[in-house]
Amino acid sequence: MSVLQVSGLSKSFGGVHAVRNVSFAVVAGELLAMIGPNGAGKSTCFNLINGQLTPDAGRVLLEGRSITGLPPRAIWRLGVGRTFQVTATFASMTVRENVQVALLSHARRLPSPFAQAPRLQVAQADALLAQAGMLDQADRPAAVLAYGDLKRLELAIALANRPRLLLMDEPTAGMACGERAALMRLTASLARASAIAVLFTEHDMDTVFTHADRVIVLAGGERIAEGAPAKVRADPRVREAYLGTEALDA
Amino acid sequence: MSATSILLQFLNGLAGASALFLVAAGLSLIFGVTRIVNFAHGSLVMLGMYLAVALSEVVGFWWALPCAALAVAGLGALIESVLLRRLYRAPELLQLLATFALVLIIRDYALWQWGPEDLLGPRAPGMAGAVTIIGQPFPAYDLFLIAVGPAVLGALWLLLTRTRWGTLVRAATQDREMASALGVNQRLQFTSVFALGALLAGLGGALQLPREPATLKVDLAVVSDAFVVVVVGGLGSLPGAFVAALLIAEVKAFCIALGYSKLTLVVEFLIMALVLVLRPWGLMGRMPAPARGPAALEPPLAAPSPRVLAGLCTLLAALALVPLATTGFTLVLLTDMLVFALFAVSLHFISGPAGLHSFGHAAYFGLGAYGAGILALRIGAPMELSLATAPLLAGGGALLFGWFCVRLSGIYLAMLTLAFAQIAWSVAFQWDAVTGGSNGLIGIWPAPWLASKAAYFWLVLALACAAIALLWRALHSPFGYALRAARDSPLRADAIGIDARALQWAAFTVAGLFAGIAGALHAFSKGSISPESMAVARSVDGLVMVLLGGIQTLTGPLWGAALFTWLQDALARGFDYWRAAIGCVILALVLALPGGLGSLGGLLKRQGRA
């Protein structure tokens, strides 16, 4: 059974149809790349899936159960982790504390007003940070991190609830070429090892075609193609959507 | 009420609305462009009144109006270019503090210049009489006032839509960053907008003269009215301010006409609370454009280091020994300091780490104080029981008000907390049978075993320290982490399962409860309570303490509270203009040490290293 199944998803803002009748599915252990030109509706799709936006129409099923219309925090509890295109971290807290909060929330310990938070979940936080390559910066405030490092921190946070589904909005933006490949390899190995379904967006086509198992292409809010990377790459409609960007020839 | 008297009351309300609209329009314009909530706006109104009285002796009433307004505009330009310009990048709370310092300074200037007595203004020549409306006399000047409001609205509308300056001001109001990206000369724009806002304030004040005398107390009263109007109408919306001014002034006029003049304050703030809950951006306001770029960065909140802890313990021990050395005035002062330290720490708890900037924290201090007094005097409960129960009343109040408040954020939340505090204050001020009305309650004394100053000091020391320790502990608990997380990034907090609203509601309640402890302790230490203990000024005192100490430091509120209490005491004795002196100290600190006293240590360390 697919971990995520999206059917007929639609959302418009005023007159803008940001997402129109989009359907797709992701299975456990699979990396599905969602690509499309700027404004194609990728981030909106993510927001519809994790509950930040409510769809005008369509359904989102997580392991067969409808999560449509639930608030983000409820969807997170059901095992959906996400990273944001514009990173959202806790700037006044250290890198480790950022991950600790997520872990404490997962352990449902946040309401406790007397426990000493600095001592809680330290080992688990450090393990996640080590995985994301951020352990050496664990004591720095998140406010001073480089952009690529913020993306890595977001990944560590997103993994804190042992997600079944991981949504990554441009996870490698701000990283050098080698770092991108390393991060995607890490993601792939995590997905295989823990049977996580991964949906990610990415503007770097090299990254997409090297690491994705499947690709779905959006343009103007609609799905215009879906399938294996090689097949999608050759699709004339996709080439048309990217016309002038020459991204596919990279 | 007959149809005629209804009509007359309606006209009366319209006349009141005009001046209110002028003042609120100025406040709204200034906020729209500079994003500064000008607490001193009411002080500018007051200056307008006094100046008009003084000038009308020289040039006559009608000429005094524009002259006073222009003089206040000049002062506004000066304030903007000398002071506020340095603060545009400072945190919101610091800006408010600076403008509050101006309130103190301007009030004492007026006291020095014109004395404490109210000044009766002149009648308007040519309009001193009454006209007859359906057989009833109605002041001719009020008819003139009724025309002024729409006339000024029209003039402002023309200015904003038909001139280049106006177009740029509207652009800046909608999106400041966009406007600055378009290369608007921001300095000139900000100064001119501030001057225009001040002009409207001065004019609004001067116009009121034939209706009411110039008085020192008008500053805070007017500015809270103007806040209500601006928030109800929608921040930055002039038509909104107009509609809201009409609404508020009419409601007030009818409350008075129906014999419920005591209710005017409560009703006014209830309207505001209702509007904010139903339409958070006001009747005609729009959701503010999201700030691009990083929000104000809050530095990390470190747990106290072992050295700091050791220092605090030493201080505690030293304090415990003080009663052995003296039971004189020093002990009274130290008791006050401890009480206010607890008050400030509880305010810091929500305004710092939880990011909820409360402008009405004195409500919970007052609820605790009144709770203790009422239990002890009216019900005859033993002191220990009163002291233990009163904070629950404060906590209950915070639980109720907090439910509404946490639905808002930023400046809207600040205004709603202020509104609730005003409601609590006016209940205390007017419910003679229970609260003693404006006289308050007297004769609230501790139990015999605590009757000596030393014993009571030890009690306060023990309770305040325990309460502060608990609050600090909570800040470094998972609960405190979650609060900071929700403040730093509501988006991320929501995406990791944090129910920010519930947590903030809990924090608001806890802070109210602890402020209530401070209030109850205060009541028994003074033996009396007056409505002053929950007035706007007390809420602002709390903010001053927190900001003096540095909102981003843990121990800052302690030093802020101690310094402020001491300053107030030292200056109030033997110096008539102590408020202005405190204002100057605040300004100096805001300009020189924007991080508060707490940042002094870090600053010195850095300089030592350099």
Ligand SMILES: Nc1ncnc2c1ncn2[C@@H]1O[C@H](COP(=O)(O)OP(=O)(O)OP(=O)(O)O)[C@@H](O)[C@H]1O
């Ligand atoms: N909150 C919103 N209000 C109004 N319009 C929106 C909103 N969010 C997105 N849009 C519009 O919806 C469309 C899709 O935006 P979306 O952010 O989903 O695109 P995207 O594929 O993620 O683009 P990018 O590659 O630049 O991140 C755009 O036209 C955008 O302007």
Ligand SMILES: [Mg+2]
């Ligand atoms: Mg996007």
